[in-house]
Amino acid sequence: MTKLFDPENMFGSITDFSSNILDAMEIGKNIQLTPVQKPIHNIVLAGMGGSAIGGDINRIFLKNQLSVPFIVSRHYTLPHWVNENTLVICSSYSGNTEETLAATEQAMNADAQVLGISTGGILTEKLQSIGKDVVKIPSGLQPRAAVAFSFVPMLYILNQLGIIDKSWETDLVSAVPFLQKLTNLYSQEKETNPAYKMAEEIHTKIPIIYGESEWTSVVALRYKGQLCENAKMPAYHNELPELNHNEIVGWEKNESLFHSMVILWLKDEGDHPRVKHRQNVTQKILKTLPLAQKEIACGGGNVIERFLHMIHYGDWLSYWCAIAHGVDPSPVVKISKLKDELESLK
Numbered sequence: 069m070t071k072l073f074d075p076e077n078m079f080g081s082i083t084d085f086s087s088n089i090l091d092a093m094e095i096g097k098n099i100q101l102t103p104v105q106k107p108i109h110n111i112v113l114a115g116m117g118g119s120a121i122g123g124d125i126n127r128i129f130l131k132n133q134l135s136v137p138f139i140v141s142r143h144y145t146l147p148h149w150v151n152e153n154t155l156v157i158c159s160s161y162s163g164n165t166e167e168t169l170a171a172t173e174q175a176m177n178a179d180a181q182v183l184g185i186s187t188g189g190i191l192t193e194k195l196q197s198i199g200k201d202v203v204k205i206p207s208g209l210q211p212r213a214a215v216a217f218s219f220v221p222m223l224y225i226l227n228q229l230g231i232i233d234k235s236w237e238t239d240l241v242s243a244v245p246f247l248q249k250l251t252n253l254y255s256q257e258k259e260t261n262p263a264y265k266m267a268e269e270i271h272t273k274i275p276i277i278y279g280e281s282e283w284t285s286v287v288a289l290r291y292k293g294q295l296c297e298n299a300k301m302p303a304y305h306n307e308l309p310e311l312n313h314n315e316i317v318g319w320e321k322n323e324s325l326f327h328s329m330v331i332l333w334l335k336d337e338g339d340h341p342r343v344k345h346r347q348n349v350t351q352k353i354l355k356t357l358p359l360a361q362k363e364i365a366c367g368g369g370n371v372i373e374r375f376l377h378m379i380h381y382g383d384w385l386s387y388w389c390a391i392a393h394g395v396d397p398s399p400v401v402k403i404s405k406l407k408d409e410l411e412s413l414k
Contacts, residue, residue, distance in 0.1 A: 070257060073391055076398035078298065081213035082383045083255055086247040088216035089240065091206070095217070096224030101201050104181055104229055108155045111138040111231070112146055112180075113222070114171035115159035117293065118211035119185075122159060122218025124286040125379075129223070129372060131282065133232050144170040146178070154180040155229070157222060161211035163189020166410070185221060210398055212297055215290075215379070239372040246373050247380055254384035257391075263381055266362065267388030273330040273360065277305040280343050284334040284378065291332065291382040298397040299389035308343050312350060319354055330360040336374055 070079050111134075113123030123140040130138070141147070144167045150156065156175035160168040163186040172191060175182045176198070184195045187207035195202050203225065205217040220240070226232045254263040275295055279288035285307035295303035306315055319326070331354070333347060351361055366381055368374035390397035 070391060073394055073396055074398070075396060078210070078213065078387060078390075078397040079255070081209055082380075082387055083251055085216060085380055085383070086244045086251065088214070089220060089244055089247070092216045092220030093224075093237075093240070095203065095205060096221045099203055099221065099224050099228060101183065101225065101228050102199075104155075106152050106181070108136060108181065108229065108231060109153040110136050110149070111155045111157070111226075112150060112175075113138070113140045113157045113159060114146065114168050114175070115140070115218075116142055116165050116167050118213070118215060119159040119161050119165065119168070119218055121212075121215060121286075121290055121293070122185075122220075122222055123157070124289065125215075125219040125375070126222055126226075128283060128286050128375065129219075129236055130226070130232055133235065136231065141171060143167060146171050146174050146180075150175060150178045150180050152179040152181070154178070155231075156180045156182045157185060157225065158182060158191060158195070159185045159218060159222075160189065160191050161187055161205070161209075161214055161218075163187060163191035163193075165191075169194070183225070185218070185225075210297075210400075212294065236372065239370045242369065243373045243376050246368060247376060250377060250380055254381065257388075261388075263384040264388045266364075267385055267392055270330045270332070270360075270362070271299065271301070271389040271392040274328055275301070275303040275330055275332050277303065277332045277334065278311065278347075279305070279307050279334040280336075280339050281307040281310060283338065284336055287334055287375070287378045287382065290379055291334075291385070294382055294386035295389060297400055297403075298383075298386035299393060300395050301389060301393070308346050308350075312346055316350060316353065319357060319359070323358065326357050326359040330362060333361065333363045334378065335363055335365040336378070338371060338374070 120140055120142050127138050158168055158172045182200050184191050184202040186192050192202045203221050227234055259265050277288040277291045279285040288305035292303045292305040295301050366377040368377045
């Protein structure tokens with residue numbers, strides 16, 4: 069069945085996640101950057117979609133190591149405070165993302181320290197023409213399937229610029245064989261595969277994914293994007309503790325719609341103790357509703373393994389939802405149409 073609905077081989081792209089990490093590490097080790105001219109006081113990752121998620125992942129991985137602010141900007145414009153002491157990493161897989169190109173122009177006008185991560189395109193041409201560094205990553209993938217190339221080279225960039233050390237590298241290397249074993253399980257089209265089984269249970273519903281702020285909320289965002297793009301399903305996400313101050317009240321009216329929804333609770337041993345209590349109490353409050361709730365907890369020997377495990381599980385979950393729907397997970401027809409329409413309006 070997978071070959072019937074997956075002619076562009078998204079199956080292979082997800083399977084290659086662990087090997088992509090190794091390839092991305094080799095790219096990272098060979099990066100040669102121009103020395104910085106001024107101290108870096110803050111960092112902005114400018115990107116969209118699969119090119120932006122790498123910044124989110126690294127914010128989580130490095131939150132206990134970074135000594136300067138690091139934000140991800142998903143827009144045409146950058147914060148007003150961007151200046152010569154700002155490192156702006158412009159990430160666009162195709163190199164032609166119009167929001168990122170606009171942000172790149174603004175970064176250069178602000179005399180920021182700019183570099184790119186891309187396969188080529190206008191971004192690469194523009195930056196190289198003015199002597200800026202561009203880290204070249206492999207082409208031929210859907211941007212969302214190139215997540216390893218989105219976050220791993222960035223770690224080496226930050227290390228080479230003296231912003232972080234390499235304490236993360238050992239854990240990243242150890243994650244590769246761990247992820248390979250998980251791939252062997254999650255790639256099986258059978259009920260003993262928990263990702264396949266979960267997809268069978270949720271593919272006809274609207275997933276609402278809940279994670280913890282500045283932690284599994286990044287995974288929740290990734291799940292939302294993957295379910296939308298791969299499985300062509302609407303999906304939404306929010307985060308604790310914020311949702312306890314507003315969204316929880318929304319689970320009251322329009323109850324006739326609730327049977328069409330499913331809450332996916334992302335749980336991790338690193339969750340804040342009070343957030344764990346909030347998860348349990350909120351689940352209990354919502355249990356009286358005609359609403360499905362499911363938990364996703366992924367193990368691993370360290371933070372990086374658990375985090376990448378959860379991301380990999382979600383990629384397979386979205387893939388098996390696509391197969392359950394009988395749709396090709398690779399094309400994003402509506403995005404392509406949107407880009408064509410926007411291009412005609414220039």
